[in-house]
Amino acid sequence: MMSVVPSILVLGLAALVAALLARRRWSPPEMEGERRSAARVLAVAVGVQGIHFAEEAATGFHVRLGGLLDLPGMPLSVFVVFNVTWLVIWVASVPGVRSRRAIAFFAAWFLAIAGAVNGIAHPLLALSAGEYFPGLVSSPLVGAAGVWLWFRLRAATRPKAAQATRRG
Numbered sequence: 001m002m003s004v005v006p007s008i009l010v011l012g013l014a015a016l017v018a019a020l021l022a023r024r025r026w027s028p029p030e031m032e033g034e035r036r037s038a039a040r041v042l043a044v045a046v047g048v049q050g051i052h053f054a055e056e057a058a059t060g061f062h063v064r065l066g067g068l069l070d071l072p073g074m075p076l077s078v079f080v081v082f083n084v085t086w087l088v089i090w091v092a093s094v095p096g097v098r099s100r101r102a103i104a105f106f107a108a109w110f111l112a113i114a115g116a117v118n119g120i121a122h123p124l125l126a127l128s129a130g131e132y133f134p135g136l137v138s139s140p141l142v143g144a145a146g147v148w149l150w151f152r153l154r155a156a157t158r159p160k161a162a163q164a165t166r167r168g
Contacts, residue, residue: 007065007074014117018109025157027100034156039097041152042108045115045145046090052118052138053083061134068129086111097156105157112149119143 027035056062057080063073089107096104122139126132 010117010121011114014113015110017113018106021109022102022106024160025105026160027105027157029100031156034152035098035100038108038149038152038156039094041145041149042090042097042111043094045111045149046087046094048138048141048145049090049111049115050087052135052142053087055138056135057083059134064129064134065125068125068133105153108149108153112146112153115142115146116150117146119146
């Protein structure tokens with residue numbers, strides 16, 4: 001199971017940043033249009049992530065990542081359960097973003113960050129391997145969707161410090 005450690009480290013850092021963003025930013029009621037736009041982009045990003053997951057699963061990402069790092073491959077069942085669980089969470093987050101639920105914003109921020117990281121990591125992994133690396137073809141789309149989602153989430157939220165200033 002050492003093969004999951006690199007993923008846990010990278011995704012754990014992404015989750016930490018997403019949690020901080022979800023905690024420190026909020027979406028005022030009057031930003032409904034911006035939330036709807038963010039939710040639409042979230043739905044697109046989830047679809048792109050689904051395609052990316054399918055490419056990774058079909059081409060052996062769960063085995064090749066470990067091999068590149070001199071670790072055993074990740075069990076396919078772990079890889080599938082992890083990815084399908086997150087896809088379900090992200091789908092469930094689409095209406096949550098529209099309705100201002102903080103947990104949905106956490107999930108959306110996490111996808112934005114993880115998507116952007118994927119857009120960078122897969123080409124670097126391919127360069128390191130000296131050949132195609134599983135997930136490479138769809139990674140630019142995932143990266144672009146992550147960045148697009150980041151900007152939509154930024155437009156749909158404000159720092160909580162601004163919330164306190166308006167009240168005071």
